[in-house]
Amino acid sequence: MSRFSKTALALVAALAAAGPARALDDYGLGRAATPAEINAWNIDVRPDFAGLPKGSGSVDQGQTVWEGKCAACHGTFGESNKVFNPLIGGVTKDDMKTGHVAALMRPDFPDRTTFMKVATISTVFDYIRRAMPWNAPKSLSDDQVYAVLAYMLNLAEIVPDDYVLNDQTIRDVQKILPNRNGMTYDHAMWPSTVFSGKAVKPDTHNAACMKNCKAAPEIASFLPDSALSSHGNIADQNRRFGAIRGQVTGPSGAPAGAKKTMADLAEASGCLQCHRPDSKLIGPAYQEVAQKYKGQQDMAGKLFAKIRAGGGGVWGDVEMPAQTEVKDEDLKALVAWILNGAPTNQ
């Protein structure tokens, strides 16, 4: 039980006179967590709904939350593939009966949305409450989480338009969740016997044959040419000395000391997480910004201040976080570049 060696024990005994004696199975480190502290962090919700907070929200209330705080990234119908995989789609009334989404059995069916996969509704509740909206996690009230989840379930045609989701009705939703029977545990990749009661054997069985193991190698797949040049110049991704070189698969991107483009600066400054020069992402396309403010005076200063402080309302409800890390001169240059239409060759 004790983790102390004999010498250490002797030492502890010798020192005991010098200070308050401590129980030997106790390091005396750390302190009791207060009930309020536990409450603040103990936010996990399990499949049996242990940890579920009280609360409720209707589909209608959820629509307001969704359109204000979620749709910009996930699309009006949860169908968007722009910021993340689609959340909604691919489930049928029949799946709600069987509890196993039929489209998952079809190799030709491309999508795997959240509601096609999830077997436990607690998962979605727990996740939205801890992590969404992505740029403002933990900002929703429990009622807002119930409401927005009700709206998502309605978009997925699992609950009707007048549904109210609360800490009781969520149990009914579990009973009709389309993929509730879609998970198995009888595999060897779980490092415990607790599910199956015994150790499960791995599912592949190669043998270490050494000589004449087959007639000839059968090549099933080659690298498509497009994939060779889509990853930049591979020569730049290997040392320029040593046993091998990288193949030249494109223009050299980074010869030592090469001039960086403004797009590189935007990338390094974190702007491209949310912006693209020519398409809307989380924030507006830079070309749209240039278009909007064309010919207006003083825009450079205004945009500089706006980006520094963050804020929303001009392009939608999603706010830009304050960009405090960028150096003044870099931000000035970025604003000038954006107002100039964000040409990618500069």
Added chain:
Amino acid sequence: MQRDVEGIRDCAADRARIRKAPENFLGAEEIAAVRSGRRDFLRGALLAAAAAVGGGRAAAAESASQGEDVILKPQPWSTSLGQPVAATPYGMPSKYENTLLRRQSPGLTQVAAASVSFMPLQGMFGIITPSGLHFERHHQGWQDIDPSRHRFMINGSSPEFIRKPKVYTMDDLMRFPSVSRMHFIECGANTGMEWGNVAVPTVQYTHGMLSCSEYTGVPLRTLLEDCGADFKKAKFVLAEGADGSSMTRTIPIELVLSGEVLVAYGQNGEMLRPENGYPLRLVVPGVQGVSWVKWLRRVKLGDMPWATKDEAVHYIDLMPDGQHRQYTSIQEAKSVITSPSGGQMLLDKGFYNVTGLAWSGRGKIKRVDVSFDGGVNWVEANLQGPVLSKCLTRFNAPWNWDGKPAILQSRAMDETGFVQPTYGQLREARGRRSIYHNNAIQSWKVVESGDVSNVQVL
């Protein structure tokens, strides 16, 4: 274990290189040709450039009668005063080492804060990953947390599981008896892009969600005992991060009881890097990276798994019958040749040290075999020590390239006797629609020009 030494010596006889190293000489036209998918011009361009560009060999030609200028003429570094100590208080790599960097795979994810950057395996040595090149996988961006304000809490689903829920500061945690251990970490989705077909060109993108570090920290078991945990009643722990995603994963208590799971603050002799969870992360040896929760703020004991988002919607393995395997965790034995590898080229015939990495989530690597003919015949590679449990193992095999087409493969066997599967075997068991746990044997095809490319052999 030395093999073929005679053959290698024979081949080391003087020959002309089959091709020159590429330099930064592409003009606009050639670039357009590459973009449009035409690669045949490259050979011509390379030949033309070889004459024009000064490299080691061209320089040697200048004063061929006497020797190389770099030897015959004093060089600046031999004839000037160098930099003072502590010129860079935190040292950086040479300015010439600007190619082996963490990189993203274009189109893999939609936004950079929920994405992956891959470790440049193709040029790394030994088994330890330099911390600055460790692969990254963030779900909600990375944070740099003030350690004086970081807290670690242990609680339970019920008072039965834990008598004294506690809070620890970094000061507390760093006073506990510590251990340092070397382990690999692999994302469950490593090689995931290749389940269906060959998709990416180099080993950085096929296998680069892999790293290996020495971690320092406190066994989670010690801390749970410190809180009065009842290991008979508690069957699972939940680990939770302090970042925006507050990543959560379920871990079976058996792993914790083995003493292997660490609450770690150290990585390769210094504190964890922010991208890797500074100041505190969980280390779960042998288990996929998502369970190694970064910015660890809480561990909770319970009696059933939590089915969190990243174990109920992601990191689940789709099987051919449309069922998903849930709570997949262990990374089965796997290996890959890192050089020569896809996207590289051999400049010459003759000797190559074929080198790569092998690892297993179940323990030590026992053996690695290498094939040069696509798996018809195999030879045993040399394992380079140390060979540690749930850690990368470096292997080497001498190869005398005769300039003919070849297909290079490696096949790992771990101490349980499990042998890394072929693509044929893996797909027979699991189809080709999973994203996770692809541990199939990797093949690199070498053609006469010396170009190496990614292929799949069944």
